[in-house]
Amino acid sequence: MIISRIVAGLCNQMYFFSTAYTLSREWNEELELDVCIDGCLEWVYLLDEFNLPTYKKILYPTRYNIGKGYHKMPMQLQQKVTIIDEKYFEKDGEYLTIPKEKFLKQYGKRNIYLKGTFLARQMFTKYLPELRQIFTLKEPSQFVNTFELANRNSIPIGVHIRRKGFSVLGDDNTMDFFKAAIVYMRRLFPYARFYIFSDEIDYIKEHIGAAKDIFYVDAMNGFRGDIEEFICLTKCHHYILTRRSTYGRMAEILNDRENKISVLYGENTWNDSEERFHFLSDEQIEDLVQQYDYKKISHDWDIDKILQKPNTEKTKKMLEIGLDSEKITPNDRRKIIYCKAQLCAENGDFKQAVHLCDLLEDQYKEDRVEFHEFYGKVLCCCKREREALVEYIGAAAKSGNAKGILKEPQYAKYKILAESNRKHYIIVQYAKYSSQYLSEMQIIGLILGRMGNEVSFVFKKREPDCIKDNQNNLVMKKWEENVDNKYFALQLNKGFTSGRFSYGYPCYDYDELAYDANVQIQKIAKKYPDKESIIITRDPLVMMTNRPLKKVFVDFSEPFDEAYLKEFLKDAEIEKMYERADIIVTSDQGRVFQNQQIIYSDESLLEQIQFDVDKTVQYNNLTLYTEEYLDMTLKIALAVNKVED
Numbered sequence: 001m002i003i004s005r006i007v008a009g010l011c012n013q014m015y016f017f018s019t020a021y022t023l024s025r026e027w028n029e030e031l032e033l034d035v036c037i038d039g040c041l042e043w044v045y046l047l048d049e050f051n052l053p054t055y056k057k058i059l060y061p062t063r064y065n066i067g068k069g070y071h072k073m074p075m076q077l078q079q080k081v082t083i084i085d086e087k088y089f090e091k092d093g094e095y096l097t098i099p100k101e102k103f104l105k106q107y108g109k110r111n112i113y114l115k116g117t118f119l120a121r122q123m124f125t126k127y128l129p130e131l132r133q134i135f136t137l138k139e140p141s142q143f144v145n146t147f148e149l150a151n152r153n154s155i156p157i158g159v160h161i162r163r164k165g166f167s168v169l170g171d172d173n174t175m176d177f178f179k180a181a182i183v184y185m186r187r188l189f190p191y192a193r194f195y196i197f198s199d200e201i202d203y204i205k206e207h208i209g210a211a212k213d214i215f216y217v218d219a220m221n222g223f224r225g226d227i228e229e230f231i232c233l234t235k236c237h238h239y240i241l242t243r244r245s246t247y248g249r250m251a252e253i254l255n256d257r258e259n260k261i262s263v264l265y266g267e268n269t270w271n272d273s274e275e276r277f278h279f280l281s282d283e284q285i286e287d288l289v290q291q292y293d294y295k296k297i298s299h300d301w302d303i304d305k306i307l308q309k310p311n312t313e314k315t316k317k318m319l320e321i322g323l324d325s326e327k328i329t330p331n332d333r334r335k336i337i338y339c340k341a342q343l344c345a346e347n348g349d350f351k352q353a354v355h356l357c358d359l360l361e362d363q364y365k366e367d368r369v370e371f372h373e374f375y376g377k378v379l380c381c382c383k384r385e386r387e388a389l390v391e392y393i394g395a396a397a398k399s400g401n402a403k404g405i406l407k408e409p410q411y412a413k414y415k416i417l418a419e420s421n422r423k424h425y426i427i428v429q430y431a432k433y434s435s436q437y438l439s440e441m442q443i444i445g446l447i448l449g450r451m452g453n454e455v456s457f458v459f460k461k462r463e464p465d466c467i468k469d470n471q472n473n474l475v476m477k478k479w480e481e482n483v484d485n486k487y488f489a490l491q492l493n494k495g496f497t498s499g500r501f502s503y504g505y506p507c508y509d510y511d512e513l514a515y516d517a518n519v520q521i522q523k524i525a526k527k528y529p530d531k532e533s534i535i536i537t538r539d540p541l542v543m544m545t546n547r548p549l550k551k552v553f554v555d556f557s558e559p560f561d562e563a564y565l566k567e568f569l570k571d572a573e574i575e576k577m578y579e580r581a582d583i584i585v586t587s588d589q590g591r592v593f594q595n596q597q598i599i600y601s602d603e604s605l606l607e608q609i610q611f612d613v614d615k616t617v618q619y620n621n622l623t624l625y626t627e628e629y630l631d632m633t634l635k636i637a638l639a640v641n642k643v644e645d
Contacts, residue, residue: 001030003113007037009043011246012246021134032055033057034058046223057617058077060074082111097123125253137231154191155189155191157237157239160197161173162198163200173265180284181280184263185261195217197232201217205297220322220333221340223619230247234255237257238260243265263278301327303332351621354384362503363501365503373392376395387623391450393418393452396414413634420637421532423532423637423640428510430539441537456508458507458509458510458524460510508520514541521535535552536552540576543577544580550583555584555586585635
């Protein structure tokens with residue numbers, strides 16, 4: 001059997017799958033997918049939105065990733081496989097593959113687990129015609145259909161501009177390059193239309209500006225919109241692409257048009273010899289950009305008026321806006337997404353309505369009472385009562401009289417917490433900051449914030465490790481560290497973010513606590529003088545502070561946490577944290593405690609590793625706010641208010 005790890009963003013997932021699919025076809029072996037992308041809101045498994053064959057899946061929560069990093073796999077799985085990365089692939093004519101006979105001679109009949117980057121297209125282009133059929137939408141899309149109709153008699157040129165992560169690192173794909181490339185393609189195709197796709201569309205609009213032949217694509221539909229935009233990009237005739245971005249690259253590969261042209265910056269780093277690639281030098285860019293006629297965009301649409309129209313007319317107009325979003329503001333986008341969520345609920349698509357509400361709360365800080373109540377309602381319709389409870393408590397924090405459709409025992413908890421004074425929680429995790437994954441501590445903090453509490457985060461900066469690994473993983477590790485540290489600095493200035501989501505909660509540098517934790521913790525607490533400050537931590541330094549703040553210790557009775565923390569903490573330090581904590585959250589019911597309040601996590605809620613899951617995994621079925629995390633956080637809030645759960 002061949003098992004493939006499917007992680008990261010949409011097109012990285014497509015690269016990983018394509019490589020695994022090709023190898024399974026070459027070897028005539030069964031393929032299984034490890035679809036665990038746990039601990040990250042920006043990355044969810046998306047491939048089941050396409051026409052994939054039916055594959056068995058493997059699912060497991062992060063707690064089972066035994067070892068230092070989140071990229072480890074459960075021991076139950078690790079013992080059954082041989083882990084394979086890029087270095088095992090060999091040249092076979094114009095393709096890259098793993099010779100089956102050589103592998104069997106070296107490893108015998110063991111299952112293969114593909115775990116690496118696998119970004120060389122030569123690993124899968126042998127089966128590209130099949131993959132082009134696979135990567136078509138399972139369900140029809142009005143958005144894609146509208147795009148195709150609009151371009152029946154035109155030449156659409158897809159311009160993909162990747163900003164997130166790349167801009168933080170100071171990538172060399174400047175706005176001058178994209179302006180120059182547009183001028184370059186206008187000379188080749190005077191009557192073309194330029195469709196701009198980006199993960200930071202407002203920034204791009206500000207710099208590219210307005211023109212009759214430029215259209216800004218923004219589906220405004222969450223992960224479903226990301227996929228719809230990708231399919232639209234594949235249907236363009238020619239391309240201007242961000243170098244090193246797999247999103248634009250995969251769209252270009254799946255496009256089977258002859259004589260297509262793709263413009264990129266600098267020199268050919270893809271090891272592709274096709275004549276379709278045109279690379280612009282710095283000298284060419286400097287010359288061409290001077291001929292770019294920049295005009296500032298004017299935002300003159302009355303979105304409120306549009307959204308008051310009947311549903312059919314309103315839906316049609318929102319599709320048109322999505323394909324030409326030039327004149328809308330970020331606030332207009334927020335209104336459109338909320339409108340789409342309401343329409344989804346009216347049509348019974350509650351999962352998509354919840355997904356769009358997630359986006360509104362996490363990316364746009366939507367905090368109106370009516371929004372929280374709507375969010376709670378659609379969560380209840382999806383049988384997510386604990387999460388609905390959190391939203392109703394958040395609404396109560398704003399109005400004091402929120403009404404919902406909660407049933408017992410959630411309604412009793414709602415009444416207690418809705419009437420309680422909101423707190424200020426200081427979250428101090430022991431693990432170092434990661435820009436890619438959310439820790440248990442961070443998730444607890446986000447849930448408390450959704451309940452109307454103030455939340456502050458204290459992070460440790462990641463330091464370079466001594467890595468004994470293959471060269472490719474070493475490069476990726478250093479890249480991740482660079483990204484982490486750049487984002488770390490950004491968080492201190494702008495507040496807590498994760499991927500595409502901007503929560504905005506204040507962040508502080510742990511290094512400042514090391515000098516005098518008592519003083520620094522008190523400084524953070526004093527910023528909210530009207531609220532009681534509560535510390536939630538697994539850090540021994542913070543737990544030892546003498547300031548009279550209530551301390552919550554979420555212990556590490558789960559395998560991942562225990563394996564990680566015991567590498568760095570002495571048993572004496574662990575015992576001190578048990579002693580100094582006012583409230584302890586644990587699943588260890590055999591331990592004897594002193595005078596602390598004890599919260600026992602509900603073991604019945606613990607998700608188990610699921611092998612051989614045959615069902616389709618949809619992005620809007622997945623959430624970080626699992627029943628376990630929600631239950632734990634609600635119990636903490638009740639304990640802080642000295643209420644027995």
